[in-house]
Amino acid sequence: MTIYNxxxxxxxxxxxxxxxxxxxxxxxxxxxxxIRDISTFEKVTGIEFEESEMESLEKTxxxxxxxxxxxxxxxxxxxxxRNDPFFKQSFPxxxxxxxxxYDMKDPLAEDKDSPVPxxxxxYPDRVLFHISNICSMYCRHCTRxxxxxxxxxxxxxxxxxxxxxxxxxxxxxxxxxxxxxxxFMLSDDYLDWILTELRKIPSVEVIRIGTRMPVVLxxxxxxxxxxxxxxxxxxxxNTQFNHPRAITDSSxxxxxxxxxxxxxxxxxxxxxxxxxxxxxIMKKLVHKLVQNRVRPYYxxxxxxxxxxxxxxxxxxxxxxxxxxxxxxxxxxxxxxxxIDAPGGGGKIPVTPTYLISWSTNKVVLRNYEGxxxxxxxxxxxxxxxxxxxxxxxxxxxxxEEAEEIHAIGIEKLLSDYDDAISLIPESTDRIERRDxxxxxxxx
Ligand SMILES: *Cc1c(COP(=O)(O)O)cnc(C)c1O
Ligand code: SF4
Numbered sequence: 001m002t003i004y005n006x007x008x009x010x011x012x013x014x015x016x017x018x019x020x021x022x023x024x025x026x027x028x029x030x031x032x033x034x035i036r037d038i039s040t041f042e043k044v045t046g047i048e049f050e051e052s053e054m055e056s057l058e059k060t061x062x063x064x065x066x067x068x069x070x071x072x073x074x075x076x077x078x079x080x081x082r083n084d085p086f087f088k089q090s091f092p093x094x095x096x097x098x099x100x101x102y103d104m105k106d107p108l109a110e111d112k113d114s115p116v117p118x119x120x121x122x123y124p125d126r127v128l129f130h131i132s133n134i135c136s137m138y139c140r141h142c143t144r145x146x147x148x149x150x151x152x153x154x155x156x157x158x159x160x161x162x163x164x165x166x167x168x169x170x171x172x173x174x175x176x177x178x179x180x181x182x183x184f185m186l187s188d189d190y191l192d193w194i195l196t197e198l199r200k201i202p203s204v205e206v207i208r209i210g211t212r213m214p215v216v217l218x219x220x221x222x223x224x225x226x227x228x229x230x231x232x233x234x235x236x237x238n239t240q241f242n243h244p245r246a247i248t249d250s251s252x253x254x255x256x257x258x259x260x261x262x263x264x265x266x267x268x269x270x271x272x273x274x275x276x277x278x279x280x281i282m283k284k285l286v287h288k289l290v291q292n293r294v295r296p297y298y299x300x301x302x303x304x305x306x307x308x309x310x311x312x313x314x315x316x317x318x319x320x321x322x323x324x325x326x327x328x329x330x331x332x333x334x335x336x337x338x339i340d341a342p343g344g345g346g347k348i349p350v351t352p353t354y355l356i357s358w359s360t361n362k363v364v365l366r367n368y369e370g371x372x373x374x375x376x377x378x379x380x381x382x383x384x385x386x387x388x389x390x391x392x393x394x395x396x397x398x399x400e401e402a403e404e405i406h407a408i409g410i411e412k413l414l415s416d417y418d419d420a421i422s423l424i425p426e427s428t429d430r431i432e433r434r435d436x437x438x439x440x441x442x443x
Contacts, residue, residue: 109344266297327368
């Protein structure tokens with residue numbers, strides 16, 4: 001395996017004249033020598049920017065800081081850097097200063113759904129727990145750009161304990177998603193402590209970690225870290241490869257270590273204009289992922305955070321990509337394309353349409369090739385009437401406790417046991433008129 005190639009050696013020597021392969025593969029050396037200003041970037045890559053451009057670049061990094069690991073920098077094709085996917089993901093663009101009419105500081109309203117600092121509780125049974133505000137590299141397309149580079153970045157034990165206390169007191173939470181920043185910026189010992197504390201909570205069934213380390217700093221996946229993670233199963237990891245060329249020998253090695261430790265691996269890509277907005281690139285990416293035991297999980301539509309307008313594609317591009325994957329390749333290589341609802345409604349799946357028509361006893365479907373087919377529905381189907389009285393039901397749930405006490409949203413409209421017949425938005429003029437009328441009748 002060529003973990004250290006000529007280009008990397010050249011970069012290492014420019015950064016620090018006595019650098020060796022052992023330095024290059026040391027994640028702390030990589031962090032210490034991350035490129036944080038434009039003149040160092042120029043020196044290391046040999047790329048030179050014009051003076052007029054420098055000014056706008058400096059302005060950009062004053063607002064959204066720059067940090068690139070030497071490893072990630074080594075992925076950039078300096079011959080054609082303007083079109084390079086890694087350059088685009090890591091190097092500032094003056095377009096980041098453009099704020100579109102619909103851009104928001106916190107488009108997903110994570111702060112509004114935050115009961116205690118660091119926790120976002122949006123879904124019934126799982127929470128997002130931000131345990132680090134720092135990353136090894138600052139992705140230019142970061143959703144949480146507003147928080148990147150904040151001082152006092154790693155929360156202390158007191159603050160972490162508040163989050164853990166919330167999870168302890170909220171037994172509905174069965175899945176805890178550790179995120180950041182990058183959780184793997186914490187030391188092995190600190191992570192071990194957090195995971196141990198979480199594991200003490202009986203209602204926590206699974207722990208997930210979201211990290212970009214296998215992509216931007218694969219050497220962080222050390223045997224020591226893996227030994228810590230292994231102690232806290234069931235533990236899942238999601239990473240973020242956006243381009244097939246990011247799956248290098250070093251990345252493969254990191255993924256192999258994690259997978260060999262029995263950690264199920266997933267990948268959350270972001271659809272980025274000029275980086276991966278191409279069915280062919282995405283197909284290559286998902287194939288390389290599954291070869292390395294990583295299941296493509298989500299493909300995100302780029303959200304409405306400030307400074308990302310140049311990365312956004314029309315939703316149609318995502319649907320086109322999904323059309324080119326579903327049926328054309330292994331089912332487990334196909335991610336779910338999602339739009340994270342602006343205003344904070346969570347992730348909404350978007351797919352091409354396969355159900356094209358239906359009658360009372362037949363549905364008409366089309367497949368990926370354009371075949372149109374019918375599925376004949378059963379003539380006699382004895383519906384299961386559900387009044388939530390599981391004890392007297394013919395279906396055998398037979399579990400100690402019944403989960404899901406109440407239905408939410410559309411699920412509620414479909415249920416037999418809830419009387420709701422419609423979901424009505426609050427405070428429309430019509431509803432206000434209706435409320436007023438009711439009050440008048442009553443008085
Ligand atoms: C994405 C996300 C989750 C996890 O969602 P899954 O669909 O279960 O992966 C949980 N909380 C928040 C706030 C999220 O954004
Ligand atoms: S398939 Fe088309 S868009 Fe994709 S890389 Fe090739 S030429 Fe570019």
